[in-house]
Amino acid sequence: MITMMQTAERLRQGLTTPDKLIESALAAIKNSAYVFIDVLEQRAFNDAKASTRRWRQGAPLSPFDGIPYAVKDLLDVVGSRTTAGSITRIDAPMAVEDAEVIAALAALGMIPLGKTNLTEFAYSGLGLNPHFGTPTCDVAVSESRVPGGSSSGSAIAVQRGIVTCAIGTDTAGSIRIPAAFNGLVGYKASTSRYSMKGLHPLAITLDSLGPFAHTVADCVALDTAMRGFKDVAIEAANLSSLRFVVDDGVMSDPALQPVVQHNLVSMMERLRAAGAQVERRPVLAVARTRELIAREGWLGAIEAWRLLGAIVEGPQGHQMDRRVRHRLRTAKEVDPASEARIRHLRTELMAAMERELDGAILVMPTVKHVAPPMAPLSNDDELFASVNLETLSLTMIGSLLDMPGVAIPSGKDSIGLATSTLFSTTQGRDDQLLSACLAIETRLCD
Known part of the structure; x- marks a missing residue:
């Protein structure tokens, strides 16, 4: 697959034009069902025409001028509805201004191709959507696999090569999980890294944004x-200066598929051989966070109920995906005192994680398993609920503690399904994490 940076170089050399990029992307959409909820064809054509003219005049707005990308349908884009993947919002008013991150990309000439599909209201880690269909990857397997959620369409748009990059959101794993299932790089930022203006929220304490791509560099x-920056400033770290802590507690989890464990261990052995410091030990803050979530409940569920409860119990509630509706209703029963305990312990655990890692990078599997078959999950609500929670169980840790994380492909299983390793740092250390992941990518691609 061609990457975003390769596309930028092709534009610079005059080997392609934004017009051609848009034509190719729109053609690819026709062969990819359920990936987009809304294709912004006229805006894309107009933007590409203007971008092509700038390149011919030698005055592009940035190195990325004219590159198309996909946008999860939780972010406002002028002239489209933000459905949040729900037919309860099918008549929502058209957006009159772009979300701030979309406006930042527009100022650099990048072109939003369309609004991508997602789990209804972004509330599942598996990516199924009964209203707009469920997009799937084009890996040749005997039965369709779930795309991962909730940012299913954004991930599949990149996996299928419709676009080189896409924007998703992540509240409990919604970037990292689809990246893991589809062999992509997915970056969930700290919650304060981007402006959230123009985003349909789910859980305001935990909501974050980030990109999907084929490479860390992208x-x-x-x-x-x-x-809003024109040029890339973050550079790869010196691998020999990096310290990695592989959490032994998670690696000893009996639910961890052997191939996921094996591929992570192999990846870290290669990094150790290249000079990185790799330590495997239990991380107490990880174990305590998992215990807190199991005992008190999920903070994201509490905030989601506060936002969406009126829809769930209102006249439109029967229109919702029954699985999403049921999961939201369970949050209604959470003891209000639990929220206070979660918030108090969250602050304590964030500080504890900072002390335990002491500048090191936390390493875990992104998900314990490869993408599961879709049909059984579509037909069995109890199975769906249990697999969904298992799928989210590791990424929820970083979400609760506001840890930026990068999911990087670690290999494949015997039938070609992707596995993934998650690299995370503590709140606000995004530049350090991205710099380290650039170094990891450089070494693994040698």
Whole structure:
């Protein structure tokens, strides 16, 4: 697959034009069902025409001028509805201004191709959507696999090569999980890294944004663009200066598939051989966070109920995905005192994680398993609920503690399904994490 940075170089050399990029992307959409909820065809054509003219005049707005990308349908884009993947919002008013991160990309000439599909209201880690269909990857397997959620369409748009990069959101794993299932790089930022203006929220304490791409370098470039910068400033760290802590507690989890464990261990052995410091030990803050979530409940569920409860119990509630509706209703029963305990312990655990890692990078599997078959999950609500929670169980840790994380492909299983390793740092250390992941990518690609 061609990358975003390769596309930028092709534009610079005059080997392609924004017009051609848009034509190719729109053609690819026709062969990819359920990936987009809304294709912004006229805006894309108009933007590409203007971008092509700038390149011919030698005055592009940035190195990324004219590159198309996909946008999860939780972010406002002028002239489209933000459905949040729900037919309860099918008549929502058209957006009159772009979300701030979309406006930042527009100022650099990047072109939003369309609004991508997602789990209804972004409330599942598996990516199924009964209203708009469920997009799937094009890996040749005997039965369709779930795309991961909730940012299913954004991940599949990149996996299928419709676009080189896409924007997703992540509240409990919604970037990292689809990245893991589809062999992509996915970066979930700290919650304060980007402006959240123009985003349909789910859980305001935990909601974050980030990119999907085929490479860390592309994610770094899109991250830079989303913050309004023309040029990429983050550079690869010296691998020998990096320290990694592989959490032994998670690696000993009996639910961890052997191939996921094996591929992570192999990846870290290669990094150790290249000079990185790799330590495997239990991380107490990880174990305590998992215990807190199991005992008190999920903070994201509490905030989601506060936002969506009126829809769930209102006249439109029967229109919702029954699985999403049921999961939201369970949050209604959470003891209000639990929220206070969660918030108090969250602050304590964030400080504890900072002390335990002491500048090191936390390493875990992104998900314990490869993408599961879709049909059984579509037909069995109890199975769906249990697999969904298992799928989210590791990424929820970083979400609760506001840890930026990068999911990087670690290999494949015997039938070609992707596995993934998650690299995380503590709150606000995004530049350090991205710099380290650039170094990891450089070494693994040698």
